[in-house]
Amino acid sequence: MNSDAADLPPMALLQLLxxxxxxxxxxxxxxxxxxRTAIWKQLAKLEALGLELLSQSGKGYCLVGGLELLDEGIIRKEMAHTASECLNKLSVLTSIDSTNAFLMRQEPAPGISACFAEYQTAGRGRRGRQWVSPFASNIYLSLRLSNNSGLGAFEGISLAVGVAVARALNELNIGDVQLKWPNDVLWSGRKLGGILIEVVGDPSGVCHLVVGLGLNLKTEKSMAQAIDQPWVALDSILTEPPSRNHVASCLLNHIVPLLNTYEVQGFSAYKSEWEGLNAQANQAVxxxxxxxxxxxxxxxxxxxxALLLETDKGLEIFHGGEVSLRVAR
Known part of the structure; x- marks a missing residue:
């Protein structure tokens, strides 16, 4: 538990249920x-997390559907050597304001650091939007690394990370994955995940990059009420969704090696694959x-x-930033 954590029931109780x-x-x-009075007070906190607790006379209490909590040991065990050897530190937190903010607060360290959280009290998407974060339902992941080459070394990285996420999803037998410029992961036109890139430092010197990823694994009522666009979760795509720990390790297996070599390879190594996943290729937008x-x-x-947009003025180039892209009506 972190100082930025929500008022959650004890982890021992959640593990039991x-x-x-x-x-x-x-x-x-x-x-x-x-x-028992103390237990009742702790159980009352579960509803606020979007968890359904069923009480049955003479039987006790059960958490409907159960929970699969993230486990650092399981995630590390399932990681490929190419990813684990590049990962300097892995944190699995119960609750935090946001995984991106947590890593931004850490002192610079060599290599790549990664952080998962079961719950975010202030999860963020692009343009300051809230990222809905039900407890122990989805993937909330951030990774951090530094370089000495300035901002230019990270050009196009949100798109490249999207390619890595698509590769991981394909490995999990999820087809029809598309990418929407500059940071959305789609399935059949509906949002499955989003990427948030944050960079601080010297434009031509030492820079620190944090890559945030939110991926929907479980359809939750709280999400349906809060998300203002068509979306989807893995449990409505696959009959038997993979475990959260397996999804977590699979994502790291694809994202960590990309980050480790990106300063050398750059976006050019992923451009062709991204174009093949472009959800809005040749569409009016x-x-x-x-x-x-x-x-x-x-x-x-x-x-x-950078986005290539054919307008009345010809082919124009638009770089990332506070940009939204919508299919024209």
């Missing part, structure tokens, strides 16, 4: 070495930059990941 079986108040009180709108035909991206 994670199996989805019935547990009596007496059993839980004994397990935590507290009174509206590009929004602040209050300005530019209409045209999406013609892909250039070697640095």
């Amino acid at each position: 994670a199996d989805g079986k019935n547990h009596s108040g007496q059993e839980m009180a004994k397990h935590l070495n507290v009174s 509206d590009l929004f930059m602040g209050d300005n709108r530019t209409s045209g035909i999406m013609r892909g991206v250039n070697s640095s990941g």
